[in-house]
Every structure is written in structure tokens, then in C-alpha cells.
Amino acid sequence: MAGKGEGPAIGIEYSRVGVWQHDRVEIIADDQGNRTTPSYVAFTDTERLIGDAAKNQVAMNPINTVFDAKRLIGRRFSDPSVQSDVKLWPFKVIAGPGDKPMIVVTYKGEEKQFAAEEISSMVLIKMREIAEAYLGTPIKNAVVTVPAYSNDSQRQATKDAGVIAGLNVMRIINEPTAAAIAYGLDKKATGAGEKNVLIF
Missing domain, CATH: 3.30.420.40 (ATPase, nucleotide binding domain)
Structure with a gap:
């Protein structure tokens, strides 16, 4: 090769x-x-952190630190496995257009929604x-x-x-x-x- x-x-x-x-x-x-x-992404008032930097601050910023996004990818919000996972995560997940799960965080002082992709x-x-x-x-x-x-x-x-x-x-x-x-x-x-x- x-x-x-x-x-x-x-x-x-x-x-x-x-x-x-x-x-x-x-x-x-x-x-x-x-x-x-680490497959972590964190959002703060000043920056976006990825990997170790995101995971290292999760205890201080749990609702704006996203992990396990791969568990949402390609699924519907109403999927029973998604509903089960949502109960365990500190970050917020809502139903978006077409029943797509959307992750809600506060980034630089504004509420943002991100798809798992x-x-x-x-x-x-x-x-x-x-x-x-x-x-x-x-x-x-x-x-x-x-x-x-x-x-x-x-x-x-x-x-x-x-x-x-x-x-x-x-x-x-x-x-x-x-x-x-x-x-x-x-x-x-x-x-x-x-x-x-x-x-x-």
C-alpha cells in the first residue's frame, strides 16, 4: 500500500x-x-474546549460540557434509548425539527443548539x-x-x-x-x- x-x-x-x-x-x-x-466538547463564556481541556473542566461546567454525542448521532429524540440517556446527562437535549435531538448549551453568553453531527x-x-x-x-x-x-x-x-x-x-x-x-x-x-x- x-x-x-x-x-x-x-x-x-x-x-x-x-x-x-x-x-x-x-x-x-x-x-x-x-x-x-476524550470525545468531549465544552462551551464557556469565552471559548470552546475540545478533548482533555473540555473533560478537565466538566465538574465546574457540567451543563455546557457535551459528551456521548455519538449516542445521539443519527437517532430521533423520541427513540427510547435517547430518552433513557437524556435522563443521565447534565447537559440539556431537546427535540428539534423532524424529531432530531438538539443539544442546548450556553456559549459566550448566548443559548445555542447543536446537532450531534x-x-x-x-x-x-x-x-x-x-x-x-x-x-x-x-x-x-x-x-x-x-x-x-x-x-x-x-x-x-x-x-x-x-x-x-x-x-x-x-x-x-x-x-x-x-x-x-x-x-x-x-x-x-x-x-x-x-x-x-x-x-x-
Whole structure:
């Protein structure tokens, strides 16, 4: 496989970004040396925080710190799982147009509403910035992973988040598929026969 490719994985709790280079997938560390970034976005009177900075201030600003946005992506507000989750979150979620869940926060003194795709796009932008800082070159294309159980609506909403983030989402793939591909990419053919690999 020639060239480089970026692959962000936006998780419910944590996100990571990898790049194919030197004949293997490298998970890129951020400026703090962390290879995972909390999937948190916080809104304050002065700024928007993403990742560790957002998670670190959640106790002081719980109603304006959004996490688990991936649990809302591609779902309807009336979905029983959304209704169950809404009861547990400190931030506010309301029904928007077409029964779309909208996250309500106060940002720079004004009430704002964001769809889950918009929150996910903010995390994707952060992951792109980490990759660009590491590679020293702009990133336009990405392959984004989703849980294997994601439905078509969730996959499309994830792709929409990538577009909002300014990325050309080349493909949406299942997380177990990504793990299997990552395992196989750096393995040279050492002989004939099958190999059994557990992907969890």
C-alpha cells in the first residue's frame, strides 16, 4: 500500500487518529503525548474546549460540557434509548425539527443548539489538527469508523459530521473491520494457509 491515509475513530468516550506510513498504522499522539482524546466538547463564556481541556473542566461546567454525542448521532429524540440517556446527562437535549435531538448549551453568553453531527465534527476537527501537526501537511481525506451495530442513518450522520469538519469522508467502515485491516496491513505473507485473529 503506497502513500498516506488518515483514519479518525470517533468513540463514545474517546477518539483517536491513525495514519498509514512506514508500512504500518501509527496511532498519533497529541501535543500532550496522549494517543486518545476524550470525545468531549465544552462551551464557556469565552471559548470552546475540545478533548482533555473540555473533560478537565466538566465538574465546574457540567451543563455546557457535551459528551456521548455519538449516542445521539443519527437517532430521533423520541427513540427510547435517547430518552433513557437524556435522563443521565447534565447537559440539556431537546427535540428539534423532524424529531432530531438538539443539544442546548450556553456559549459566550448566548443559548445555542447543536446537532450531534456538529458536536462530532468539532471532535473530528481536533483529530484532524492532531494529524496535521504530526504530518506537517493538510488533511482533506479520511476513513471514519463506526460501531458494527450502526444503522444507515447513523452511518450517514457520521459522514455528515466529517463533511461539516471539512473532510472528504472516503469511506465509513465498521470498527472491527478497521482493526482487522490494521492488523493485516503490516503482516507480510510468510507462508500459505489461514491465520486466525481475534478482533475485539
